[in-house]
Amino acid sequence: MNENGSDVLIRTEGLTKLFLASKYGLLDRLARAKPLFVRAVDNVSISIKKGETVVLVGESGSGKTTLGRLLVTLEKPTSGEIYYEGIPLSKNISAVREKVQIVYQNPLESLDPRLNINSIVEEPLLNRKITKEERLRRVKEALESVGLDYSYVYFRKPKDLSGGQRQRVALARAIISNPRFIVLDEPTSALDASIQSQVLNLLIDLKNRFNYTYLVITHNIMVAEYIADQIYVMYAGKIVETGRVDQIMKKPLHPYTQLLFKSVPSLRNKRLEPMVGEPPSLINPPPGCRFHPRCPYAFDRCRVEEPALVEVEPGHFAACHLYTKK
Amino acid sequence: MPQLEIRDLEVYYKVPFGTIKTLFGIQLDVEKGDSIGIVGESGSGKSTLGLSIVRLLPPNAIARGHIFFNGTDLLALPASKMKDYRGTGIFMIMQDPFNSLNPVKKVREQLIEALRIKYLRRNERVPEESLYDEVLKKLKDVKLPDPETIMDRYPHQLSGGQIQRIVIAMGLLLEPSILIADEPTSALDVSVQAQIIALIKELQDKYKMSLLFITHDLSVAYAVSEKLLILYGGRILEFGNTEDVMNSPAHPYTEGLLKSFPRGNYRDGKLYTLQGAPPLFTDLPNGCVFNPRCPYAFDRCYQEEPGLYDYMGRKVRCFLRHE
Amino acid sequence: MKAVDLLKKAIGIRKDVDSFSKRVPENVSIWYYVIHDPQALIGLIIIALFIVWSIVEGSLQIIGGYLKDPALGWILLPHNPLAPPNAALSLKPPSLSYLFGTNLEGEDILSRILYAAPKDATAAFLVVGLAILFGGLLGTVAGYFGGWLDEALMRITDAFLAIPGLILAIALSILIGPGYYSVLIALTIVWWPIYARLFRGQTLTIKYRGYVEVSRLFGESSLKIIFKHVFPNAIDPVVAYAALDFGTVILTYSTLAFLGIGVQPPYPEWGAMASNGLSFFPGVWWYTLFPSLTILLVVISFILLGDRLQDIISGRLTY
Numbered sequence: 031m032n033e034n035g036s037d038v039l040i041r042t043e044g045l046t047k048l049f050l051a052s053k054y055g056l057l058d059r060l061a062r063a064k065p066l067f068v069r070a071v072d073n074v075s076i077s078i079k080k081g082e083t084v085v086l087v088g089e090s091g092s093g094k095t096t097l098g099r100l101l102v103t104l105e106k107p108t109s110g111e112i113y114y115e116g117i118p119l120s121k122n123i124s125a126v127r128e129k130v131q132i133v134y135q136n137p138l139e140s141l142d143p144r145l146n147i148n149s150i151v152e153e154p155l156l157n158r159k160i161t162k163e164e165r166l167r168r169v170k171e172a173l174e175s176v177g178l179d180y181s182y183v184y185f186r187k188p189k190d191l192s193g194g195q196r197q198r199v200a201l202a203r204a205i206i207s208n209p210r211f212i213v214l215d216e217p218t219s220a221l222d223a224s225i226q227s228q229v230l231n232l233l234i235d236l237k238n239r240f241n242y243t244y245l246v247i248t249h250n251i252m253v254a255e256y257i258a259d260q261i262y263v264m265y266a267g268k269i270v271e272t273g274r275v276d277q278i279m280k281k282p283l284h285p286y287t288q289l290l291f292k293s294v295p296s297l298r299n300k301r302l303e304p305m306v307g308e309p310p311s312l313i314n315p316p317p318g319c320r321f322h323p324r325c326p327y328a329f330d331r332c333r334v335e336e337p338a339l340v341e342v343e344p345g346h347f348a349a350c351h352l353y354t355k356k
Numbered sequence: 357m358p359q360l361e362i363r364d365l366e367v368y369y370k371v372p373f374g375t376i377k378t379l380f381g382i383q384l385d386v387e388k389g390d391s392i393g394i395v396g397e398s399g400s401g402k403s404t405l406g407l408s409i410v411r412l413l414p415p416n417a418i419a420r421g422h423i424f425f426n427g428t429d430l431l432a433l434p435a436s437k438m439k440d441y442r443g444t445g446i447f448m449i450m451q452d453p454f455n456s457l458n459p460v461k462k463v464r465e466q467l468i469e470a471l472r473i474k475y476l477r478r479n480e481r482v483p484e485e486s487l488y489d490e491v492l493k494k495l496k497d498v499k500l501p502d503p504e505t506i507m508d509r510y511p512h513q514l515s516g517g518q519i520q521r522i523v524i525a526m527g528l529l530l531e532p533s534i535l536i537a538d539e540p541t542s543a544l545d546v547s548v549q550a551q552i553i554a555l556i557k558e559l560q561d562k563y564k565m566s567l568l569f570i571t572h573d574l575s576v577a578y579a580v581s582e583k584l585l586i587l588y589g590g591r592i593l594e595f596g597n598t599e600d601v602m603n604s605p606a607h608p609y610t611e612g613l614l615k616s617f618p619r620g621n622y623r624d625g626k627l628y629t630l631q632g633a634p635p636l637f638t639d640l641p642n643g644c645v646f647n648p649r650c651p652y653a654f655d656r657c658y659q660e661e662p663g664l665y666d667y668m669g670r671k672v673r674c675f676l677r678h679e
Numbered sequence: 680m681k682a683v684d685l686l687k688k689a690i691g692i693r694k695d696v697d698s699f700s701k702r703v704p705e706n707v708s709i710w711y712y713v714i715h716d717p718q719a720l721i722g723l724i725i726i727a728l729f730i731v732w733s734i735v736e737g738s739l740q741i742i743g744g745y746l747k748d749p750a751l752g753w754i755l756l757p758h759n760p761l762a763p764p765n766a767a768l769s770l771k772p773p774s775l776s777y778l779f780g781t782n783l784e785g786e787d788i789l790s791r792i793l794y795a796a797p798k799d800a801t802a803a804f805l806v807v808g809l810a811i812l813f814g815g816l817l818g819t820v821a822g823y824f825g826g827w828l829d830e831a832l833m834r835i836t837d838a839f840l841a842i843p844g845l846i847l848a849i850a851l852s853i854l855i856g857p858g859y860y861s862v863l864i865a866l867t868i869v870w871w872p873i874y875a876r877l878f879r880g881q882t883l884t885i886k887y888r889g890y891v892e893v894s895r896l897f898g899e900s901s902l903k904i905i906f907k908h909v910f911p912n913a914i915d916p917v918v919a920y921a922a923l924d925f926g927t928v929i930l931t932y933s934t935l936a937f938l939g940i941g942v943q944p945p946y947p948e949w950g951a952m953a954s955n956g957l958s959f960f961p962g963v964w965w966y967t968l969f970p971s972l973t974i975l976l977v978v979i980s981f982i983l984l985g986d987r988l989q990d991i992i993s994g995r996l997t998y
């Protein structure tokens with residue numbers, strides 16, 4: 031992950047987000063009870079190159095959404111720093127906000143049901159000094175880019191559209207303000223099978239046309255493989271493996287990634303091999319390597335010492351003692 | 357004789373504007389021990405099919421045709437008799453699992469009640485404590501955290517995924533001869549999903565239970581089933597051995613679905629896409645339901661509806677496969 | 680709220696948990712369902728009659744007040760509801776000219792019931808409306824910003840909700856002084872916490888929806904987000920609840936009148952009439968029965984409609 035300057039769009043250093051595990055009210059404070067924290071994202075350092083699609087995979091609850099939200103400034107880091115083109119986020123948050131967007135899994139939840147498509151799509155432009163005509167032009171342009179006919183949709187409400195059309199509207203809203211970086215949280219998992227590929231192709235088209243940088247969160251390995259340039263694998267708030275898509279798909283290094291691939295249904299493996307053991311607690315994460323209680327290869331060192339990400343082959347990193355020399 | 361024979365099943369829904377036909381001439385045989393994946397997009401009628409077998413369709417639905425379960429026509433039975441077949445005969449894990457649990461009873465009572473029914477119908481006497489233990493074990497099998505405390509909760513005190521697993525546990529406790537599972541893993545994380553699938557398959561092997569597994573996800577159906585049924589616009593478009601269907605789909609829709617499944621990386625080429633969207637029941641095309649999206653459609657497809665033809669050991673609703 | 684639940688049980692409405700099926704065809708307005716649903720339709724018709732009558736009769740009374748011609752207020756009624764006592768007509772049983780009989784003062788009970796309607800309707804809509812406005816805004820703001828504001832609101836509403844509404848209303852109206860408006864103020868003070876809680880709950884779910892979060896990214900101000908996205912979307916489920924609640928307000932309002940708090944004689948009031956008649960029960964059964972039935976009818980209609988509205992809005996209705 032050595033980054034040399036200009037082609038890196040986003041870099042994080044020791045990014046950490048803790049959530050209060052339960053309400054910490056006045057009484058608790060008076061009683062001096064220790065608050066419990068969920069370590070949703072724990073000391074994560076990643077870097078995303080301009081124009082690349084980075085895919086984040088991992089178990090439910092491993093902190094993928096939280097990491098995505100941190101990157102688009104919807105969540106404030108507990109510690110650590112995010113750099114946009116080398117400048118710390120805390121120094122220019124409003125400039126960054128204009129350049130980032132997020133698209134959610136369920137378009138019905140992310141589009142205001144009471145507004146029509148025109149109002150939904152133009153919303154990002156309302157706070158900018160743009161004439162009405164210009165705004166309309168850009169709404170039309172954005173809808174056209176995602177393959178929707180303005181005259182057909184502009185007066186409709188989200189519930190009058192099909193799932194695929196709704197997700198296109200969400201995309202149109204995301205791209206209308208000319209962002210550089212878009213986080214897509216499970217963009218196709220609420221869609222029907224035959225619609226999924228339409229939306230995936232659209233994402234690729236848009237990226238080729240406008241040179242967006244994507245962070246795609248998904249649990250569908252086939253989607254990940256299709257759309258990714260770079261993959262990050264998360265487990266219990268930590269990045270456990272990263273590499274180019276072909277490296278990770280061909281030769282997953284971390285035992286967790288290997289097991290994940292075996293338990294995810296695809297058209298290739300008929301025999302799913304479910305992971306054994308309990309999912310890890312994020313409040314009291316296992317000591318040492320967080321995966322050791324479920325890892326078939328765990329040995330003594332894994333229970334006490336936390337492995338760091340090491341470069342196993344060029345560009346392919348894993349945080350596992352199987353690969354740390356000593 | 358097949359364990360379950362569905363003949364000419366049609367289901368209609370009465371709505372304020374009239375009646376909407378939702379299932380069209382369904383024919384299906386389920387042999388003992390079969391595992392059939394029922395795949396289709398949202399609104400294609402998957403749940404309707406499952407619900408008509410257990411006769412739990414909503415009150416505004418009308419079902420016509422025959423569903424023979426070990427020779428008895430379930431659709432002809434009075435409602436009071438139907439009760440004897442539900443549960444231990446045919447059990448359905450509902451898509452919306454919250455509705456299959458009684459909101460005012462604790463999880464424990466409901467699961468133990470299910471077990472009691474099972475043993476009553478088998479004329480077996482089992483002590484109370486062992487009922488409790490059996491329930492507890494099953495909850496552990498479905499990977500519920502802290503099963504003891506969960507047993508003492510009411511359904512509304514549980515998460516969607518937890519409720520889903522409790523209903524699965526109930527289905528597994530009853531050991532029905534036919535288990536219909538309607539999107540049973542939709543609220544679960546992939547690793548739990550894999551565990552549940554493994555558990556269902558294990559039980560199937562052990563008790564020769566037949567399984568109808570409803571899902572919209574072809575890859576899940578592939579992992580679960582031996583036979584695959586493709587439903588579209590309320591019709592069976594293709595039915596056959598899962599491996600065969602996956603390897604050489606016979607219906608253009610199945611073919612399109614499989615081709616549009618992501619494969620490889622985008623740099624190696626774009627994904628195939630099926631244009632258009634699934635049909636609306638209020639606005640079905642003339643002729644074949646799939647014709648607006650079909651790349652091979654020709655004149656006849658717009659004029660008459662193809663039948664369900666035998667083709668290489670499968671059934672396919674397409675003129676192209678009709679010699 | 681308790682009263683509503685009891686009534687619902689009494690007239691056999693229950694949430695049928697076994698019947699499921701969620702999907703209601705989309706693109707159809709709520710009113711379409713209301714009109715096609717016998718239960719909701721009956722409720723709607725009675726409520727519509729009640730409202731239309733209240734508007735007509737209320738306007739006549741107001742105009743009559745301005746023109747210093749009180750007779751205008753009863754020009755549509757069979758008899759003068761405020762007629763001076765007439766011993767000859769006292770406590771007559773129902774007959775063709777006095778359909779609901781007469782009271783001790785010899786006034787026509789039907790006329791008095793009809794004359795009192797506008798005050799009940801105004802009470803219901805004003806109390807619920809103000810409660811939605813004040814409670815709703817407070818709840819939305821508290822829910823949206825969270826923190827100490829939310830905490831404070833919760834504690835205050837907790838305190839309010841801990842005291843039975845009726846007792847609080849009695850205490851307040853005695854404190855403020857007797858009269859129609861003091862009862863309305865008392866009822867609003869009793870009512871707003873429920874709506875504050877309802878809106879707060881709605882806000883808590885809405886504030887995490889994508890469209891709110893995304894708006895924050897666009898640099899929209901919190902106040903604008905609240906008025907553009909949060910409050911409008913929180914209203915829908917509350918409307919159904921409010922429909923039920925109109926009935927409850929009328930019930931409480933009538934109960935207060937029954938206890939002698941509120942509108943002062945000689946003005947008629949349903950609850951007060953029922954209460955006055957009670958001492959003659961069962962011999963003079965019509966005296967208390969008809970006012971009580973009227974209250975029940977109106978309250979039940981609101982329940983019939985509100986209950987169905989809730990089902991429709993939450994999408995639980997089978998069609």
Ligand SMILES: Nc1ncnc2c1ncn2[C@@H]1O[C@H](COP(=O)(O)OP(=O)(O)OP(=O)(O)O)[C@@H](O)[C@H]1O
Nearest residue numbers: 049050068070089090091092093094095096097312
């Ligand atoms: N606001 C919050 N308060 C407390 N805990 C939170 C909050 N948001 C997230 N968490 C917790 O942080 C952890 C990570 O959540 P996150 O949503 O990032 O997971 P995820 O990887 O996106 O999971 P999924 O695949 O299920 O969407 C979870 O354990 C979650 O319960």
Ligand SMILES: Nc1ncnc2c1ncn2[C@@H]1O[C@H](COP(=O)(O)OP(=O)(O)OP(=O)(O)O)[C@@H](O)[C@H]1O
Nearest residue numbers: 369378397398399400401402403404414700702998
């Ligand atoms: N109670 C009902 N009244 C009227 N129409 C209904 C009713 N239930 C279902 N439908 C309609 O029947 C069709 C088939 O519904 P069904 O629930 O069987 O679909 P499904 O394949 O299970 O879809 P999903 O994947 O979304 O669960 C849909 O168009 C649906 O809108």
Ligand SMILES: [Mg+2]
Nearest residue numbers: 094095096215
């Ligand atoms: Mg997530």
Ligand SMILES: [Mg+2]
Nearest residue numbers: 402403404451
């Ligand atoms: Mg369904």
